Amino acid sequence: MRKRLAPTRRRFLGLAGSAATISVIPIVSLHPAEATPETMAAAIRTVVGGAVVQTGKVKLDIPPLVENGNTVPMTVSVTSPMSADDYVKSIHVFNEKNPQPNMGNFYLGPKAGRAQISTRVRLADSQKIIAIARLSDGSFWSVSADVVVTLAACTEEVM
Amino acid sequence: MKLTGTINVVALLVAAAMAIPPLAATEIPPNERRSGYTFMAPDTQAIQDDDTANPGMLWVLDGEALWKRKAGAAGKACADCHNDASATMKGVAARYPAFDKVLGRPVNLEQRVNLCRARHQEASPLAYESRDLLALTAFVAEQSRGMAIAPDATSELAPFVAKGRDFFMRRQGQLNLGCTNCHDDNWDKHLAGSAVTQALPTGYPIYRLEWQSVGSLQRRLRNCITGMRAQSYDYGAPGLVELELYLMSRAQGMPIETPAVRP
């Protein structure tokens, strides 16, 4: 997804130097919507309700400086015996500056063996990512990470 | 730093005589060359390393299916002439762009596929950057994975390599930049947050994170040239193929990584 930094500047620079373009619809983003710390908090509340979210047990592996905001590898793991009566039920990942606060929900169970998921996400801007785990005993645990996202140096003006 | 006319002619003659062209004044010495892979963060390298997690492999698999699909008025599939690609296509991508005798100039892999389609399958050309063409070229190039890049040593290619080198060295565009200014002189530095690499196309067509798709070297070059604020070439233009040819000769000896993942 396109970063929202100075979209009009990008369009100007894009139109300034182009030669023959590929015959696809040029796509630019014009001031897209943005989540805020408040909408992220609201999205988190939808998942945890009124429960207290404690920090700990969860580990978020995400590069502190991303190679490219369009595809950022991310791994969330939770310390848990993953036994029949003590396991991770689900993992929820949120962000504060993409257009939407939710990124993904992952539902595990005692047969998972290891509470760890990996995926690749899009990050629109430098921001905080929060991962929350729901355990079988109803408790919630979280971790956050700050990620720096820079615009790629030479981007295309049309897709 | 520009080569004078005399030195240019001598360089051409030596290039024609030897398999390995001599260094232009600012080119990276062979033992200092590094693939774009080495400039990436470990997380991104991991995406390339695992065939089952490398999105570029989705295109390779598509290409494998297309290889067997009949096409054109002649109703032939690539496999009908070329049989098992893992045998017949081994080493092909490593020596492209290659000289086409009929056209009298080098053609890249994409053009070779379309020439085959026209000449042998009586099929219409696949559009540049179309999913099918990218899939086929990714599939063919993957058959050379791990093999050393070895552009044809024929003397016929030498003048085209020289033209590609000229372009690479020439200052142009609104910023008066030559490719060499970044990719030869400043490859150990960063431009904004991105590492400046050495312009060694070892893994094309690549899965570029910025595109979230596989794309060809020509797409990347058009992007680079526009990024320099210079007039870019159209897809398939001879000048662009010459630049591809020069860049592959720059990477001579380095292993093919297709399908590579790059930021």
Add this chain to the structure above:
Amino acid sequence: MASALINVPKKAKRGDIIEIKTLMSHIMETGYRHTASGQLVPRDIITSFACRFNGAEIFRADLFPAIAANPFVSFFTVATESGKFDFEWIGDNGFTETASATIAVE
């Protein structure tokens, strides 16, 4: 045309914790991009992914536009018996894809 790449170990010992990696071809159009003329490019994403083993669900995920194109999802499961994994992706505009893989557990 290949749509999915699955990595499941072909065999495992009972009790082994195995990693399953999945890759699905999909543009994951966010619904936030616009054309140059200002029109919104509508959302077109995979919204859910599920994995069943011998019919019982062992993993499920809700995906949002923040998941990158060609979504990669990996997770773990305990090898208990031989059998078949069934994977299903469901998304906007009636998108549905399936894949499967077998495992021999001794």
